[in-house]
Amino acid sequence: MGTPLGNFIRAKRDSIQPESLGLPERGRRRSPGLRRLDLATWAGISVEYLTRIEQGRDRNPSPSVINALAGALRLDLPEHNHLRYLAKITSDECSVDIRPVPPPRDVRPSVLRTLRLLEPGVAIVTNRLGDILAHTTGYQSVATGTGLLDAARPNLNRYLFTDSRARTFFADWDDVADEQTFDLWQAPSLENLEWLTAELTPIAGPDFTSRLNRHRVPRRGVLRLNHPAGHRLRLHRETLELPAESQQLVVFLPADDQTTRAIDQLKASRPIEGS
Structure with missing residues (x-):
């Protein structure tokens, strides 16, 4: 089962056409967008590590990895901020038993x-x-x-x-x-x-x-x-x-x-x- 962080990275990867990054066309593929290998290479991490992040098996990528992925995915500032936010709420420190509670409604x-x-x-x-x-x-x-x-x-x-x-x-x-x-x-x-x-x-x-x-x-x-x-x-x-x-x-x-x-x-x- 994935995480919000992994889902976002996967969605952005699927939306990128390899030729837009100057990568060669590799023929027909089963899934659209950028291959894990290409993204991992651009971000300077291993394909295995990227796979663990996307699949939710690694919940604590470092800020440097998050920034590298943002750069490789060509994220703009709002997307980069969202990626950082998802990394924060996906981390093991936030992986607690969540009990739904209504939000406060008071206005100062x-x-x-x-x-x-x-x-x-x-x-x-x-x-x-x-x-x-x-x-x-x-x-x-x-x-x-x-x-x-x-x-x-x-x-x-x-x-x-x-x-x-x-x-x-x-x-x-x-x-x-x-x-x-x-x-x-x-x-x-x-x-x-x-x-x-x-x-x-x-x-x-x-x-x-x-x-x-x-x-x-x-x-x-x-x-x-x-x-x-x-x-x-x-x-x-x-x-x-x-x-x-x-x-x-x-x-x-x-x-x-x-x-x-x-x-x-x-x-x-x-x-x-x-x-």
């Missing part, structure tokens, strides 16, 4: 005050598991009618993979699903990640599990939304990390004048609280 009062200062903008406080912990009225206007905030404890991952409306609301559903699933690997603890995957996997199906094991580092672009009211929104995302709580403050900014006007209309049409 100063963060809530900051969120209020952003009104009537579109912003949320979330965590790596996709829980929407707090939001502005502007965000509520954008989400109204989509089902995203209907749950008592809304979660982006649960909405993406279990609510059919999500595939219409998110114009680039596949890209957003890749982003959210990848962020699960940055969860504040393995216990928290296990809590969500244990809950979500049975109901989300292969669309979720295949992404979780793919380790594809997403290329985050403009967020495109199809609002049920007929508006087409394009939003830039600015993220402020809150490392002490493993939370994020995400601000959504209109990418064009049409989106600005559409958001203003959605705010104007939102029912007044208590009416």
Whole structure:
């Protein structure tokens, strides 16, 4: 059985065409991508050692080996950081009996005050598991009618993979699903990640599990939304990390004048609280 580290290395190796590295074409092969021999040679390690890492039989490669593999696989900075993170959580020191526990949901009062200062903008406080912990009225206007905030404890991952409306609301559903699933690997603890995957996997199906094991580092672009009211929104995302709580403050900014006007209309049409 492999490990997240081994799975990621194997996936990247399979995605590389040998000729892109100047290696000769060796005819038809049973599996795509770069051979273990080629990767091991480029990284300066033995094929046997690379095989043990990919198959999860060696859980403690040194930082120098991780860096050598990153260089041989031509990883960019986000991919290199992800490789280092997977090496950390795969190590024997982290190989403990994991008991699923729900993540904390408290948001610091100063963060809530900051969120209020952003009104009537579109912003949320979330965590790596996709829980929407707090939001502005502007965000509520954008989400109204989509089902995203209907749950008592809304979660982006649960909405993406279990609510059919999500595939219409998110114009680039596949890209957003890749982003959210990848962020699960940055969860504040393995216990928290296990809590969500244990809950979500049975109901989300292969669309979720295949992404979780793919380790594809997403290329985050403009967020495109199809609002049920007929508006087409394009939003830039600015993220402020809150490392002490493993939370994020995400601000959504209109990418064009049409989106600005559409958001203003959605705010104007939102029912007044208590009416």
